[in-house]
Amino acid sequence: MENCEIVLAGFGGQGILFMGKLLAFAAMLKGKKLSWLPSYGPEMRGGTANCHVIIDDKPIGSPIVTKPSVLVVMNKPSLDKFEDTVAEGGYVFVDRSLIEGEVTRKDVKPVYIKATEIADSIGNRGLANMVMLGAVLKTTGVFSLEEIEETMKKSLPAKKQALVEKNMEAVKKGYQTV
Amino acid sequence: MGEKVLMKGNEAIGEAAIRSGCRHFFGYPITPQTELSAYMAKKMPKIGGVFLQAESELAAINMVYGAASAGVRTMTSSSSPGISLKAEGISYIAAADLPCVIVNIVRGGPGLGGIQPAQSDYFQATRGGGHGDYHLIVLAPNSVQELVYLTADAFNLSEEYRIPVMLLGDGTLGQMMEPVDFDSIPEPVYAEKPWATNGTDNKREKNVIKTLYLDAPELEAVVMEREKKYDIVKQELQRYDAHDTEDADVIISSYGITSRVVETAVQILREEGIKVGVIRPITLWPFPEKAYKQVHPKAFLSVEMSTGQMIEDIKLACECSAPVYFCGRTGGVIPTPDEVVQKVKDILKEVG
Numbered sequence: 132m133e134n135c136e137i138v139l140a141g142f143g144g145q146g147i148l149f150m151g152k153l154l155a156f157a158a159m160l161k162g163k164k165l166s167w168l169p170s171y172g173p174e175m176r177g178g179t180a181n182c183h184v185i186i187d188d189k190p191i192g193s194p195i196v197t198k199p200s201v202l203v204v205m206n207k208p209s210l211d212k213f214e215d216t217v218a219e220g221g222y223v224f225v226d227r228s229l230i231e232g233e234v235t236r237k238d239v240k241p242v243y244i245k246a247t248e249i250a251d252s253i254g255n256r257g258l259a260n261m262v263m264l265g266a267v268l269k270t271t272g273v274f275s276l277e278e279i280e281e282t283m284k285k286s287l288p289a290k291k292q293a294l295v296e297k298n299m300e301a302v303k304k305g306y307q308t309v
Numbered sequence: 310m311g312e313k314v315l316m317k318g319n320e321a322i323g324e325a326a327i328r329s330g331c332r333h334f335f336g337y338p339i340t341p342q343t344e345l346s347a348y349m350a351k352k353m354p355k356i357g358g359v360f361l362q363a364e365s366e367l368a369a370i371n372m373v374y375g376a377a378s379a380g381v382r383t384m385t386s387s388s389s390p391g392i393s394l395k396a397e398g399i400s401y402i403a404a405a406d407l408p409c410v411i412v413n414i415v416r417g418g419p420g421l422g423g424i425q426p427a428q429s430d431y432f433q434a435t436r437g438g439g440h441g442d443y444h445l446i447v448l449a450p451n452s453v454q455e456l457v458y459l460t461a462d463a464f465n466l467s468e469e470y471r472i473p474v475m476l477l478g479d480g481t482l483g484q485m486m487e488p489v490d491f492d493s494i495p496e497p498v499y500a501e502k503p504w505a506t507n508g509t510d511n512k513r514e515k516n517v518i519k520t521l522y523l524d525a526p527e528l529e530a531v532v533m534e535r536e537k538k539y540d541i542v543k544q545e546l547q548r549y550d551a552h553d554t555e556d557a558d559v560i561i562s563s564y565g566i567t568s569r570v571v572e573t574a575v576q577i578l579r580e581e582g583i584k585v586g587v588i589r590p591i592t593l594w595p596f597p598e599k600a601y602k603q604v605h606p607k608a609f610l611s612v613e614m615s616t617g618q619m620i621e622d623i624k625l626a627c628e629c630s631a632p633v634y635f636c637g638r639t640g641g642v643i644p645t646p647d648e649v650v651q652k653v654k655d656i657l658k659e660v661g
Contacts, residue, residue: 152315152486155315155486156315159313159315159488165487165488166485166486166487167315167485167486167487168481168484168485168486169484169485171340171341171424171480171484172340172424172425190572191487191569192569192570192571192572192573192576192646193569193570193572193573193643193645193646194481194485194487194566194569195481195570195643195645197645197646197647286315
């Protein structure tokens with residue numbers, strides 16, 4: 132799928148908003164219409180965070196995603212909160228290392244990834260979001276690995292360019308596991 | 310079109326203000342507007358501008374009063390409770406006929422309310438907000454790109470008419486990111502400012518900017534003179550977007566982010582063959598009355614994130630030519646397209 136409505140959710144500090152920003156930025160580079168909307172509030176590390184990303188060829192109406200075609204969850208409360216909202220036939224990406232429960236709905240396509248474990252195995256638990264992103268790319272085909280790498284290079288500030296390689300390593304791990 | 314950048318609404322306002330010649334920003338942090346202040350804090354020192362975080366909203370607006378008196382382009386921003394605090398200063402600035410831009414990234418109210426997006430400051434914005442006979446020009450963008458365009462317009466209009474301009478956004482617009490192009494924004498048009506208190510150089514009579522008139526007929530004359538200006542603005546500045554109004558059974562009005570929810574609803578309704586049209590006010594004051602004189606729906610529908618503050622403006626504008634219904638959420642809740650779709654269907658059952 133090229134066009135989609137995505138909800139990404141998890142704990143603050145897991146890089147949920149960053150994952151959404153990469154998808155939004157990649158869409159912009161591709162000349163797509165898009166919106167990126169974060170949850171905001173008394174947020175803190177360890178609290179919940181989510182963001183809504185819409186990618187389309189037509190101008191975006193409401194930037195609020197009410198029926199995501201792609202849901203990415205990195206904690207149990209997020210799975211509980213958003214599972215019912217997913218559009219029929221939509222994808223639900225679950226970080227299996229952090230969420231024990233199953234996707235209960237039968238009309239959506241669950242994808243389980245041991246993202247946090249995989250991130251640990253390459254030496255940085257903070258890259259679990261990038262592992263999840265890799266799985267999303269492979270499964271949905273929304274962007275290619277090359278497009279995401281280009282996005283990272285163009286969106287990250289100069290002093291963070293050194294992180295592109297490590298981030299891409301995690302993205303590729305996620306890409307290969309599904 | 311130049312190259313697009315991905316930016317939050319709040320930051321985009323800051324960049325647009327700087328490109329519009331604003332070099333004096335006085336702020337005080339409040340969610341969900343703080344990124345604008347933060348952007349100005351980062352950028353202003355690098356370009357020789359002034360960023361000042363005041364000790365309170367009251368101080369910030371009075372610094373704007375001072376800067377505007379000196380004839381420079383100046384701006385302040387806040388969110389609902391903070392705007393209430395600024396109301397006294399805004400009344401003074403309006404009374405002194407000074408140009409400035411005030412940004413309100415609205416959150417739920419009344420009182421401290423909440424921090425989620427709302428549109429419940431419509432009355433406050435369109436009726437002045439402070440005391441006395443005055444109006445602000447009120448602009449209501451519905452995308453990050455339009456935030457940028459209208460920020461540039463706000464400075465120009467404010468100088469042209471010598472009326473403070475309020476840019477009325479909401480938490481969603483402030484927080485969301487969309488691609489934005491800055492190269493296409495309106496150029497700054499600087500007005501002559503012979504009234505500015507920027508030093509006489511011993512070459513002219515001194516200028517006085519004041520709002521106190523103890524002689525009643527004198528104050529009346531000053532107020533009536535300003536009223537003439539408001540009449541001109543009402544004639545010249547009504548802005549709106551409209552589509553599919555000609556054969557519409559129901560015309561939906563909404564502004565700001567809510568109009569985006571409405572567009573999604575309109576798409577769904579049209580696919581079902583239901584005739585709906587849209588009038589989206591872009592200037593909330595002056596309200597785009599003329600848009601409502603040319604249309605003949607069976608009903609109007611106002612969709613807002615409030616308890617229905619725009620309804621009476623629609624009733625006045627359409628001269629009650631059709632009933633005006635309401636659909637909305639408040640307190641920080643955003644209506645869904647489905648709620649709007651259902652409301653339109655319910656209305657059609659009633660009006661046939």
